[in-house]
Amino acid sequence: MSADQSTTRSSDRLVQSVPSDALQSSAAKSPQPSASGYIAAFAVVAVVVVALAAWLIERERSNALAYWQVRQKAATDVMAARVSDWLNARRADAQVLAAAPTVSAALSGAIDEPTEFRAWLRGRFAAYLALAMATHRDRGIYVLNPEGQVVAQSPGAPVLEAAAVSMAQAAARQGEVRVDVYGSIPELGLASFTAPVRVAADDPAIVAASPGSAVGSVMILTSLADTLFPLLSGESVPTDTGEALLVRRDGGDIVYINPLRHRPAHSAQLRMPLEATPLPSRRALTGETGVREAPDYRGIVVLASSRLLPETGWGLVHKIDRDEAMADVRRFARLEGGVAGLLILALAIVLIGDWQRQRTRLLALQVVAAREVSRYTRSLIEASLDPLVTISSEGRITDVNSATEQATGIARGGLIGTDFCDYFSEPERARTGYRTAFSKGSVHDYPLTLQHVDGSAIDVLYNASIYRSETGEVEGIFAAARDVTERKRVERALSRAAADLARSNDELQQFAYVASHDLQEPLRMVASYVELLARRYRGRLDADADEFIGYAVDGATRMQRLINDLLNYSRAGTTGLASVRVDVEQVLEDVLCDLRETIASTGAVVSHDPLPTVTADAVQMRQVFQNLIVNAIKFRGVEPPRVHVSAQREDGGWRFGVGDNGIGIDPEHHELIFVIFQRLHARDAYPGTGIGLAVCKRIVARHGGRMWVESEPGEGSSFFFTIPDAGGQ
Amino acid sequence: MDGSHAIEVLMVEDNPGDVRLTREALRESKVRNRLHVAENGEAALDLLYRRGVHAGAPHPDLILLDLKLPRKSGLEVLAEIKADASLRRIPVVILSSSQAERDIVHSYDLHANAYVTKPVGLAEFISVVKSIEDFWLEIVKLPPDGSA
Numbered sequence: 001m002s003a004d005q006s007t008t009r010s011s012d013r014l015v016q017s018v019p020s021d022a023l024q025s026s027a028a029k030s031p032q033p034s035a036s037g038y039i040a041a042f043a044v045v046a047v048v049v050v051a052l053a054a055w056l057i058e059r060e061r062s063n064a065l066a067y068w069q070v071r072q073k074a075a076t077d078v079m080a081a082r083v084s085d086w087l088n089a090r091r092a093d094a095q096v097l098a099a100a101p102t103v104s105a106a107l108s109g110a111i112d113e114p115t116e117f118r119a120w121l122r123g124r125f126a127a128y129l130a131l132a133m134a135t136h137r138d139r140g141i142y143v144l145n146p147e148g149q150v151v152a153q154s155p156g157a158p159v160l161e162a163a164a165v166s167m168a169q170a171a172a173r174q175g176e177v178r179v180d181v182y183g184s185i186p187e188l189g190l191a192s193f194t195a196p197v198r199v200a201a202d203d204p205a206i207v208a209a210s211p212g213s214a215v216g217s218v219m220i221l222t223s224l225a226d227t228l229f230p231l232l233s234g235e236s237v238p239t240d241t242g243e244a245l246l247v248r249r250d251g252g253d254i255v256y257i258n259p260l261r262h263r264p265a266h267s268a269q270l271r272m273p274l275e276a277t278p279l280p281s282r283r284a285l286t287g288e289t290g291v292r293e294a295p296d297y298r299g300i301v302v303l304a305s306s307r308l309l310p311e312t313g314w315g316l317v318h319k320i321d322r323d324e325a326m327a328d329v330r331r332f333a334r335l336e337g338g339v340a341g342l343l344i345l346a347l348a349i350v351l352i353g354d355w356q357r358q359r360t361r362l363l364a365l366q367v368v369a370a371r372e373v374s375r376y377t378r379s380l381i382e383a384s385l386d387p388l389v390t391i392s393s394e395g396r397i398t399d400v401n402s403a404t405e406q407a408t409g410i411a412r413g414g415l416i417g418t419d420f421c422d423y424f425s426e427p428e429r430a431r432t433g434y435r436t437a438f439s440k441g442s443v444h445d446y447p448l449t450l451q452h453v454d455g456s457a458i459d460v461l462y463n464a465s466i467y468r469s470e471t472g473e474v475e476g477i478f479a480a481a482r483d484v485t486e487r488k489r490v491e492r493a494l495s496r497a498a499a500d501l502a503r504s505n506d507e508l509q510q511f512a513y514v515a516s517h518d519l520q521e522p523l524r525m526v527a528s529y530v531e532l533l534a535r536r537y538r539g540r541l542d543a544d545a546d547e548f549i550g551y552a553v554d555g556a557t558r559m560q561r562l563i564n565d566l567l568n569y570s571r572a573g574t575t576g577l578a579s580v581r582v583d584v585e586q587v588l589e590d591v592l593c594d595l596r597e598t599i600a601s602t603g604a605v606v607s608h609d610p611l612p613t614v615t616a617d618a619v620q621m622r623q624v625f626q627n628l629i630v631n632a633i634k635f636r637g638v639e640p641p642r643v644h645v646s647a648q649r650e651d652g653g654w655r656f657g658v659g660d661n662g663i664g665i666d667p668e669h670h671e672l673i674f675v676i677f678q679r680l681h682a683r684d685a686y687p688g689t690g691i692g693l694a695v696c697k698r699i700v701a702r703h704g705g706r707m708w709v710e711s712e713p714g715e716g717s718s719f720f721f722t723i724p725d726a727g728g729q
Numbered sequence: 730m731d732g733s734h735a736i737e738v739l740m741v742e743d744n745p746g747d748v749r750l751t752r753e754a755l756r757e758s759k760v761r762n763r764l765h766v767a768e769n770g771e772a773a774l775d776l777l778y779r780r781g782v783h784a785g786a787p788h789p790d791l792i793l794l795d796l797k798l799p800r801k802s803g804l805e806v807l808a809e810i811k812a813d814a815s816l817r818r819i820p821v822v823i824l825s826s827s828q829a830e831r832d833i834v835h836s837y838d839l840h841a842n843a844y845v846t847k848p849v850g851l852a853e854f855i856s857v858v859k860s861i862e863d864f865w866l867e868i869v870k871l872p873p874d875g876s877a
Contacts, residue, residue, distance in 0.1 A: 520826050524849050525746040531851035532753070560849045567828070 038351050046344045053340035057333040064329045065303075068320065069291040072305035075236065076318040079244050080307050082231045087311050090220060090227075091177045093132070094195035097141065098218040102128065103197055106143050106152040107216040129154035138222040139190065143197070144168045145216045157221070164192055164219065172196045172217040179312055181224065181248070181257060189224040189257070224257070232258050241302075241321035247281045248314045249274065254281045257314065262298055272297060280304030284315025293322060387450070387460070387481040390467075391420045391434055398476055407460075407481070409453035420479075425449040425457055437464040437477050450481060458485045512570040516563045523563065527556035562677070565691035569676060572698045577617045584611040584625075584656070587618065588645055591626045595633075604633050608645035612654055614725045620699040621723075625658070627692040628719050632660035634686055635717070653705065653725040659718035665711040673709065696721070736762040736866055739789035741773040741806060742824075743798055747847065751793065754858035760866050765789065770801025774809060777816055789819060791865050794841075796825040796832055804835060811840040818872050820865050 097103060102125045129141050133154050140157025142150050148165045160168075163182055171178040171194035178194045196214040232244040243261035247254050253271040263270060274282055278294045284306035291305045296319060304319035323330075381388055387404035389397055400415045408415065408423050420434060421427035426449065433446045442465035449457045464479035530552045538546055585608075592599065592606055599606065606629065614621075625645070632643045639661055646657040665673060665680070672678050676694040679686075700707040700721040711717035738755070742748050748766050755762055765786070767773035773794075776783045792810070796803035803823065810816045820842040825832060833844050845861065848854050865871075 517827065517829075520849075521744065524826060524847060525744070527849050528750055528851045528854055529746065532750075535851065557849075 035355065038355050042348060042351050045347050049340045049343045049347075053336045057329070057336050060332045060336075061326065061329045064326055068303050068325045069305075071237075072291045072303060072318050072320065075242075075244075076305040076307050076316060078236075079232060079318060080309060080316050083228065083246070083309060083314075083316065084311060086228060086231060087179060087309075090136075090191075090193045090222065091179065091195070091311075093136070094177055094193040094218055094220050097132070097220065098195035098197045100128070103143050103152075103218055104215065107145055107197060125152065126155060132220075133157075136220075136222060137226050138220050140221045142168070142219045142221070143216060144172070144219060146172050146214065151216065160219075160221075164190075164221065167192055168194050168217045168219045170194075171219075172214040175214055190221055191224055191228065192219050192221050194219045229258050239320055239324060241324045243319060245281060245284075245317040245319070246314055247285060247317065248312070249285055254279065254285065254315075256281075256297075260297070270297060280306050280317045280319055281315055284308060284317045285313075384480070386483070389415075389420065389479050389481075391464075391477040391479060393438060393474070393476060395420050395431065395434060404481075407450050407452065407458060407483070423451055425451050433462060434464065434477055434479070437479070438466060438474070441466055447484075448481075458483050459488045460484060509570060509573060512566060516566040516570065519563050520560070523556060523559055527553070527560060530556055562689050565689045565695075566676075569691055569695050569698065572620065572623070572695050573702065577620070577702060579615050579617060581613050582616045582618045582621055583613045584621065584647065587622050588625055591622060591629060594626065595629060598630070598633060602633055602636065603640035604636075604643060605640065606643045606645070609647050611645070611647045611656075612649075612725075614654055614723045616703055616723055617699075620702075624696045624699050624721065627696050628658040631692060631719075632658055632662060632717070634688070635660070635662040637661065637663050637714070650722070653722050655720060655722050657718050657720045659716060661716040664713040664715045665709060665717050666713050667711070670709050670711070674707070693719075734761075736760055736791070737765065737787045737789045738762055738791045738793065739765045739767065739773065739776065740793045741767045741770065741798065741803065742793070742795045743768050744795070747795070747824075750851070750854055751858055754855040755862065757855070758859065758862055760862060762862075762866075768799075770798045770803065770806040773798075773806050774801070777810065790871075791861075792819055792821045793824045793861070794821050796823060796827060796836070804832075804839060807836065807839045807841055820869070820871065822861055822865065824861075 106125065129152075132138065132141055133156075138154075140160075141154040142157065142160060143152040144160075144165065145151050146169065148169050150160060161182070164180075167178060167180045175196045175198075177196075178192070180192045180194070182190055182192075195218050197216045197218055198214055228246070232246060235242060241262075244258070245260070246257040248257055249255070250271070252274050254274050254277075256270055260270065272279055272281065274285065280292065280294050280296060280302065283292065283294075283304075285308065287308040289305075289307055291303060293301055293303055296302045296304065301322045302319040303322050303325045304317050307316045308314075309316055381401045384401055385403055387407040388401045389404055390399045392398050397415050397418055397420050400412055402412075404415065405412055410423075415423075419427075421430040424430040430448055433443055433448065436446075437443045442463075444463055446462040446464070448460055448462055450460050451457050460481035461484050462479055462481050464477050466474050467476060467478050469475050530549060534546075534549045534553060538549070588608060588611060598604070629643055629645075633641045642661045644657075644659045646659065648655045648657075669680055673680065674693050674697045677690045678694075679688070679690040696719075697707045700723070704724045705722035707719070707721040709717055709719050740748060740751055742751070748764075752764055755764055765776065767776050773792075775781055776786050777789070779786050794803050794807060798806070803825070807821060807823070810819065810821060817840070821840075822843045822845060823836045823841045824845050824847060826847045827833075828846050836844050842865075843861075845857055848857050
């Protein structure tokens with residue numbers, strides 16, 4: 001029981017080892033699902049995602065741009081309105097002051113008069129100026145005479161600069177309100193609103209002046225930092241880079257009025273050439289409106305809205321760095337790009353995963369298919385009745401099928417790894433065989449004798465050829481043995497039978513020859529002595545004796561002829577063929593010469609086709625033609641015999657014919673006439689032993705041809721025979 | 730050949746029928762002759778070499794030799810005769826019933842002087858024997874007897 005189990009286990013092991021065996025078909029190539037489909041799908045989706053993202057970002061950008069355009073424009077409008085309001089208000093203040101009677105009184109000098117009223121008036125005026133200052137936080141209010149002398153000023157007002165004085169004079173001269181700015185740094189910048197002071201017609205205080213003409217001017221000097229700049233710096237929504245710029249033209253340059261957010265220290269020194277600059281400030285000064293992208297004074301691209309303030313000819317610019325304006329768009333773009341990237345990544349992961357799954361599935365399918373092919377191949381190999389083995393280059397058996405196990409009587413495990421040559425009765429011959437297969441690639445029908453462990457042996461023919469690995473290296477030899485024991489036995493039996501037949505044929509020939517030869521001797525004695533008897537005793541015995549002697553002589557003579565013919569027939573089959581080129585025309589001529597007496601006596605006419613030269617035995621050919629022509633004449637009808645000898649080329653030789661107009665032969669006898677000693681007619685009518693055609697047929701057969709007759713009774717006969725002749729004519 | 734003494738003819742033949750026929754034929758001959766018969770090859774050679782009882786036998790003038798003989802064949806006898814200087818000049822006529830080309834060629838190869846097939850009919854047989862006799866004993870000039 002335990003032995004059985006171990007056997008089972010070992011055979012299991014062998015079965016498991018099968019896939020690595022050389023007899024197995026090698027594993028299929030690793031499968032590859034079409035990658036191009038995946039790549040195409042990936043590309044399409046990626047392009048769509050990217051395009052969508054780009055479209056979204058672009059839309060966001062244009063939305064942002066539109067938003068900022070609206071916002072900048074609105075901010076500019078608001079700021080422009082504020083500045084205009086402020087300007088107008090202060091101009092009006094200047095005008096109101098200029099129209100005040102107190103001012104004209106001051107100019108006429110009435111205030112300085114030392115009266116009680118004047119003192120009151122002076123007090124009132126001072127209070128007025130102080131109130132105005134307090135209200136507007138102005139630096140000072142001055143009343144100047146046409147000569148530019150300050151005739152009155154608010155308490156605490158600073159001394160006027162020369163430039164301011166000339167402004168006041170200009171205003172008085174021109175008769176209109178002026179607005180001017182000056183100051184070296186924006187923080188200390190001042191604006192002056194100067195209005196001319198006219199003389200009222202009914203003002204008694206003004207004597208010298210003519211009515212309606214300017215008698216002086218009122219100047220309000222106010223700090224820009226305190227008044228204008230707050231108007232510009234206020235942002236409804238705070239930004240990091242947004243600023244409003246108020247600029248004015250100074251000669252060929254652009255001068256910035258308010259402090260610059262990004263260059264606070266250098267605001268006053270900053271002058272930009274007006275001509276051919278893309279600055280938004282230039283656009284503002286030239287009256288262009290709208291929102292544009294352009295580099296600002298720092299060279300940084302900004303979104304700027306511009307506007308001209310018509311009251312003063314100043315330009316107002318409200319701008320923000322494009323980077324800040326577009327920060328949301330960038331954030332959105334980053335987000336969008338990230339999302340798109342993630343989408344594409346996810347897609348790639350999905351596709352690669354699917355491709356892997358397909359690959360795995362294909363691989364699994366192929367493994368199953370390969371296993372099936374392998375199993376199928378193995379089953380075919382095992383089904384083979386021929387012992388099959390594979391041999392390594394060292395001559396070791398690497399695999400066998402069950403037919404080999406049966407042929408050797410050794411189990412598979414006992415065969416694998418052993419020397420292939422050990423299982424043959426001639427190991428060296430086996431070694432030579434497989435070495436030949438290795439060196440030449442194959443051997444065919446290599447005869448060996450396979451030894452069974454029980455001592456029996458089978459004759460085999462080995463067919464072996466090398467097999468290669470996938471890389472083309474020779475791995476070993478696949479050898480198939482064909483059991484030819486039975487075939488060999490049959491062959492031996494066959495050759496024995498053939499030898500027996502040849503010997504028996506030989507013996508028969510010998511027998512026919514010897515028999516006819518040896519028969520001749522006693523026959524000759526019989527014939528001779530019967531004749532001697534006849535010669536010496538004819539008429540000396542009675543009539544019966546004479547008759548008896550006559551029959552005896554006749555019989556002996558006929559027997560003699562039979563034996564002679566038999567000898568001829570036997571010789572036609574035994575003597576060697578002397579094959580030479582034979583001119584059949586010459587042969588026929590010789591035959592007709594020999595038969596000339598017969599031909600003459602019967603009035604026969606013998607004609608013939610042009611006859612060829614063939615390779616044959618000349619003597620035997622002559623015998624054939626002679627026999628046939630003799631027969632044609634012998635079996636004549638009432639008409640004189642007409643004999644025609646024909647010759648026709650046919651495939652592989654010549655067909656000769658001897659036709660006559662004789663008595664003809666019944667078709668039922670067409671075979672019989674070729675049998676030795678067969679006669680169709682009474683001896684008296686047509687003498688002969690009946691051997692001629694048999695001899696002819698035998699000769700033709702020995703030349704490799706065949707002979708037959710075509711005939712009907714009364715219609716004449718045509719005897720045909722073929723002589724193979726590979727050569728031409 | 731003078732007619733003073735009889736011509737000695739040695740016939741080597743085991744068939745008494747043929748011997749008798751030959752004797753009959755020679756009896757009708759105009760040449761005086763004496764027919765000696767040896768029934769087999771050995772006896773023929775004994776006679777030719779004058780061995781034993783044949784010590785006083787005369788040298789034959791003509792030998793008629795059959796091929797099919799018991800003990801020693803005609804061809805063997807022929808070969809021995811033609812190999813012997815003292816015998817080789819005696820004309821040897823093969824008188825055989827064999828028509829086989831092999832026998833004919835072989836005989837002439839061994840220097841047979843003539844090859845004649847035994848005819849079937851009596852008349853033919855007699856005429857053949859007569860012809861042989863005529864040719865070899867009358868027509869042909871042979872070397873003088875005993876000169877060998």
